[in-house]
Amino acid sequence: MSNLTRYDPFTDPIPDLFHGLFRPFRGLSIAEGPDLSSIKIDVTESEAGYCVKAELPGVEKNDIDVQIDGPSVTINAKVERSKEQKDGERVIRRERYSGAFSRSFTLASAVDESKATAEYKDGVLSLTLPKKASPDRKRIEIG
Template sequence: MSNLTRFDPLSLDPVAELFQGFFRPMRSTLTTQDTELASMKIDMTETDGAYSVKAELPGVDKKDIDVQIDGSIVSINAKVERNKEEKEGERVIRRERYSGTFSRSFSLGVEVDEANAKAEYKDGVLSLSLPKKAPGDRKRLTVS
């Protein structure tokens, strides 16, 4: 038995799939100075008492990493500087390594205990240990 699919002549899905990536190869041949935006890959795990975050930051110096915690929102900012030294007689054919700043922010389910949070950077991986803040006593309001 064959599978039938319904055709919708007004749908833009086939058109979007047709042009996806169509201009990408042309863009990289237009100029050699074009660079892709850097992305920060993260892994996050949770236990009853803490969150653990590992972020890949290859080529970043430890002094150029900034981690900010505001309640349950964590922001990681990093700056990468690449040496753009060119020797006489050389011309750049292609430059793909990213140089600049990039950041990533995410919200956690529970506020983080900022005083006990720890960060370690080793071999291009930033490891964050973010203990959960103990839930405070809830204040009960009486309805009048």
Template sequence: MSNISRYDPFSMESVPDLFHGLFRPLRATSSVNGQAASIRIDVTEDEAAFTVKAEMPGVDRKDIDVKIDGNLVSIAAKVERGGELKEGERVVRRERYAGSVSRAFTLAAEIDDEKASAQYKDGVLTLALPKRAASASKRIEIN
């Protein structure tokens, strides 16, 4: 037979479980030694375009992949750190991340991917993303 228990609507026992993780910061998808590996971005907008600046220090230009699909922008990169040790050396602590990182975000308007451009200099990827011209509304005749 099952045990019957009395429900107390004013009980505070389950409150910690309810808010578990609510105030904990969001985690990036990859981490090393507790340090989150992520791409930090700044996005600015004017009437004609968005400008995205992404910090990607130590990444080779050929290892960066940028994709645009409507108003979705995806940035991915493979981060490699030189692991060469001189003879007699040993690693005491390694905190620099090596692996892959990615970031995807949506913008308020669709991007004209034909006119979009990218530049990578001094560890900063700069994307110039012109907005797609709004199409004129078309009236449809009802038969």
């Protein structure tokens, strides 16, 4: 017996046709390491502030840029890699890869930019982001 499907005039088959067409090709990069198309982060909060750990394997320390604007944090990274395979004196394949990656997120409270610190070791960026002291509220007497 054949499977029958009821026609629904309100569904559009075109979005399903192109689903995933414009995503980057993950298997075609020359980078032998992990995929950097999305920066993986862990955020922990304490009473004093936030601790952020971001995985950026294979990125040079000078190619990382961290920007803090109130409660918003942005991590930018540039990657430039080149790979060449030789067979004796003859070049068999030469590939170049260059890309920029960014990750932005907003924290629950503002960060004190002047006391923030960053450390990059073994492909992990560690940010220590202390919370900005909130101004004390003043109670007004009603007369």
